[in-house]
Amino acid sequence: MNSYLLETIRTKFPDAVLETHAFRGDETAVIRKEALAGVASFLKAELGFDFLMDLTAADYLPRDPRFELVCHFYSSKHNYRLRLKCPVYSDDATVVSLTPLWAGANWFEREVYDMFGIKFEGHPDLRRILMYDGFEGHPLRKDYPLKKRQPRIPHRE
Amino acid sequence: MTESKRTELPKNWDLEKLEDGRLLLNMGPSHPAMHGIVRVLLTVQGERVVNSDVEIGYLHRGFEKTCENVTYNQCVPYTDRLNYVSPFINNVGYALAVEKLMGIETPSRCQYIRVIMSEISRITDHLTCIGANAMELSAFTVYFYLINAREALYRLGDSAAGGRITPAYTRVGGLTRDLPDDFKTNAAEAFKTVRKNLSDSDKMLTRNRIFYDRLHNTGHISKEDAISYSFTGPALRSTGVPLDVRKATPYLVYDRFDFDIPVGSNGDNYDRYLVRMGEIHQSMRIVEQALAQLPDGPVNHPDFNVILPPKEEVYGNIEALMAHFKLTFEGVKPPKGEVYQAVEGGNGELGFYIVSDGTGKPWRLRVRPPCFALTGALSQMIKGGYIADIVSTFGQINMIGGELER
Numbered sequence: 001m002n003s004y005l006l007e008t009i010r011t012k013f014p015d016a017v018l019e020t021h022a023f024r025g026d027e028t029a030v031i032r033k034e035a036l037a038g039v040a041s042f043l044k045a046e047l048g049f050d051f052l053m054d055l056t057a058a059d060y061l062p063r064d065p066r067f068e069l070v071c072h073f074y075s076s077k078h079n080y081r082l083r084l085k086c087p088v089y090s091d092d093a094t095v096v097s098l099t100p101l102w103a104g105a106n107w108f109e110r111e112v113y114d115m116f117g118i119k120f121e122g123h124p125d126l127r128r129i130l131m132y133d134g135f136e137g138h139p140l141r142k143d144y145p146l147k148k149r150q151p152r153i154p155h156r157e
Numbered sequence: 158m159t160e161s162k163r164t165e166l167p168k169n170w171d172l173e174k175l176e177d178g179r180l181l182l183n184m185g186p187s188h189p190a191m192h193g194i195v196r197v198l199l200t201v202q203g204e205r206v207v208n209s210d211v212e213i214g215y216l217h218r219g220f221e222k223t224c225e226n227v228t229y230n231q232c233v234p235y236t237d238r239l240n241y242v243s244p245f246i247n248n249v250g251y252a253l254a255v256e257k258l259m260g261i262e263t264p265s266r267c268q269y270i271r272v273i274m275s276e277i278s279r280i281t282d283h284l285t286c287i288g289a290n291a292m293e294l295s296a297f298t299v300y301f302y303l304i305n306a307r308e309a310l311y312r313l314g315d316s317a318a319g320g321r322i323t324p325a326y327t328r329v330g331g332l333t334r335d336l337p338d339d340f341k342t343n344a345a346e347a348f349k350t351v352r353k354n355l356s357d358s359d360k361m362l363t364r365n366r367i368f369y370d371r372l373h374n375t376g377h378i379s380k381e382d383a384i385s386y387s388f389t390g391p392a393l394r395s396t397g398v399p400l401d402v403r404k405a406t407p408y409l410v411y412d413r414f415d416f417d418i419p420v421g422s423n424g425d426n427y428d429r430y431l432v433r434m435g436e437i438h439q440s441m442r443i444v445e446q447a448l449a450q451l452p453d454g455p456v457n458h459p460d461f462n463v464i465l466p467p468k469e470e471v472y473g474n475i476e477a478l479m480a481h482f483k484l485t486f487e488g489v490k491p492p493k494g495e496v497y498q499a500v501e502g503g504n505g506e507l508g509f510y511i512v513s514d515g516t517g518k519p520w521r522l523r524v525r526p527p528c529f530a531l532t533g534a535l536s537q538m539i540k541g542g543y544i545a546d547i548v549s550t551f552g553q554i555n556m557i558g559g560e561l562e563r
Contacts (some may be wrong), residue, residue: 024257043412050384053499054525058512070510072497072525076384076398083497089371104387107533115221130214130562139222146226 005082008047013039018087028081033069034088037096040071040084044101049073049082052098055114056107057088061142066090067118071098088118097123115140174191179207182544188217190293190548193558195532197539197547204543205297209536216558220384220470224522228488229255229329232522237323240523242285242559243278244324245271245314247560252327253408254498254509256288258491259329261463267331267456268409270317273344273447274326275409275500277314279352281307282503282555283391283433283440290430291362294371299358306354309347316343329489330464331457341448348441355437363434372427376538376550379424386537387530390505391432395510396424402501414446463489488517495521504528504555 006020010027016035021028031039043049051074058068065087073082088095097120100104109120112128117138120126128135134153137144184405185196194215200208220239224232236247249271254265263271288303311321318324318338326333337343361369378388380396393400401418403411419435421428457464461480471476495512505527512521531554538554 024260024496026496028495050386051389053389053506054508054523056495056510056512056523056525058521058523070523072510076400076405081406081497081499083495097421102387103382103385103537104530104533108387111529128214130217132214135408139219144222146222147432 005047005080009039009042012042019038026081028083028085030085030087033088033095035097036069036084036086040073040098040101043082043084044074047075048077049075049080051076052102052104052108053081055098055105055112057112057118057140058138059142061118064089067116068092069095069112069118094119094121094153095123099123114138117141167217170377178202184544184547187214191551192289192293193556193561195551195556195558197535199544201544204284204545206539206542206544206547209539211532211535212530213563214562217562218559220524220563221522224519225517228517229491229519230484230488232519233327234323234325237320237325238559239526239563240282240502240557241322242506242557243282244322245274245278245318245326246282246500246502246507248325249275249409250498250500250502250507250509252329253500253513254496255329255489255491257496257498258511258513259463259489260492260493261330261458263458264455265410266335266454267453269447269451270332270336271327271450272409272411272414273336273444274314276443276447277310279440279501279503280437281310281314284310284351284355286503286552286555287358287362287430287433290549291358291368293548293552294368296362296368299361302354302358307353309350313340313343313347316340318446328457328464330460335456339506344444344448348445348506351441352435355434355452359434359474363431369427370547371546372425372430372553374423374425374427375542375546376426376429376553377424378534378538382534382537383424386534388534389530390502390504390527391429391436392531393505394418395421395428395432397422402499402506406499408498408500410447411443411452416440416443416446426549426553459516471517490515490517499525502527502560504531504557504560524560524563526563528554528556528561532556532561 010017016031019030053074054072055068067088069086069088071084109123112118113126114128115138116133179202180198182199182201186194198210198211199206220235236251237244238249284303284307288300291518292300315321318326383393384489395419399418399420416439421432465484466477466480471481491513493515497510499506499508507527508525510523511519514520538550
């Protein structure tokens with residue numbers, strides 16, 4: 001059953017899947033970021049993954065591709081979890097938005113944009129969410145210094 | 158409105174369309190009727206909310222960034238401060254995630270104690286939510302009843318962990334200490350208080366005309382929307398989806414207990430209230446079963462590469478001394494890899510995603526906060542309703558700033 005799910009994705013998207021593995025029971029498929037929307041809608045429509053539980057990213061500086069977008073899907077019908085990862089290069093840090101498929105992706109993507117500076121194409125309202133307007137840099141990037149000072153923002157009247 | 162005021166508003170805010178009698182209203186960030194610091198920018202037509210923009214981030218403390226720079230066990234006290242009304246669940250979820258990463262399992266007594274403490278935390282979480290919600294809807298007496306009940310449970314947690322709100326009770330591979338000897342009797346005593354106060358509050362709230370009217374059919378969300386918004390926990394179950402991590406993918410020893418998952422049908426605030434009330438009783442059932450079944454034995458993993466050796470050992474032999482030193486300075490070292498561990502928090506699925514690079518510090522630690530998804534849908538839930546209903550909807554979402562913004 002385990003490999004069945006990953007096998008299905010691999011046969012359906014032979015060009016998009018870079019790697020599949022299972023570690024400690026967590027099944028993971030690494031796919032090209034260009035195929036993310038296609039794979040995600042296939043997961044939702046055909047395989048019953050109705051929940052986008054989490055969407056986040058990780059910074060693997062100094063590796064290239066530097067970033068990785070990490071999505072956790074959950075299927076309430078089959079009681080199943082799947083992790084989907086997309087490598088993202090730092091010179092082209094743009095990924096397609098999943099907001100058309102899951103409304104919940106809206107805030108998750110805003111947080112990834114805020115924390116990592118990855119942009120989402122087709123996102124309805126890509127603004128910072130935890131940080132304020134005028135914050136410089138993206139705090140969860142590995143090259144963001146732990147004790148960096150921020151410039152003062154203009155006093156509001 | 159003057160020019161300088163205009164620039165304060167978010168960039169997507171369309172001021173130009175306001176000539177038709179609609180009004181821009183700023184609710185928060187510090188508003189007496191809303192617990193937690195969140196700013197809601199409302200466009201209202203009369204008393205109806207036409208549009209809104211929820212702005213969060215006032216309590217962001219950089220939890221994830223901090224954890225990347227400390228050892229695994231040093232993260233535990235930070236997890237207390239995520240959801241500070243149910244700290245044990247955060248402790249347990251984090252410890253479980255690291256243990257999953259390391260591929261170890263704690264002794265059975267430890268797992269039972271973790272279940273007991275998690276369920277006590279769930280009760281405190283729900284008591285706070287209902288109490289504060291009732292208070293904001295002007296049922297002040299209920300607040301005291303429920304907070305008194307919560308206090309009894311905090312004392313119970315305090316007797317075990319040594320801290321009421323920030324216990325930091327778990328360690329990777331075990332617990333800081335075992336339960337005290339009189340825990341069973343104290344728990345029975347505390348539950349007596351909880352049951353009494355809960356039944357009093359139930360009599361005052363559940364069939365109270367005012368309370369019912371304030372909650373019924375407000376903050377409504379459909380089943381499909383709730384799933385699309387990644388809802389979990391009582392908010393999802395109020396729409397009729399019986400999804401609970403404890404039943405769906407049982408962790409610890411949850412599969413050994415007999416308990417029900419209360420579900421609603423309408424997806425409004427009243428159903429959320431009823432689900433929470435039901436869950437308090439189920440949690441007490443679980444704790445009582447767990448206390449009855451509680452096995453004897455050690456609470457910590459036997460391996461000294463995972464958990465600190467006892468002090469007598471440290472001062473008595475060189476291996477334990479070395480293990481103590483290595484653990485304190487370098488921390489536990491899970492193998493390279495990544496895991497996602499979900500537990501059922503007070504508000505829904507609390508997930509920990511940890512990436513390890515083989516060193517003593519997590520390379521990436523992500524928390525999936527349950528109320529992040531709920532607050533993301535607040536805008537939709539209050540749309541079309543009265544301004545006054547925002548308070549009840551926001552209260553039933555049970556936004557916890559520490560967990561939302563980390």
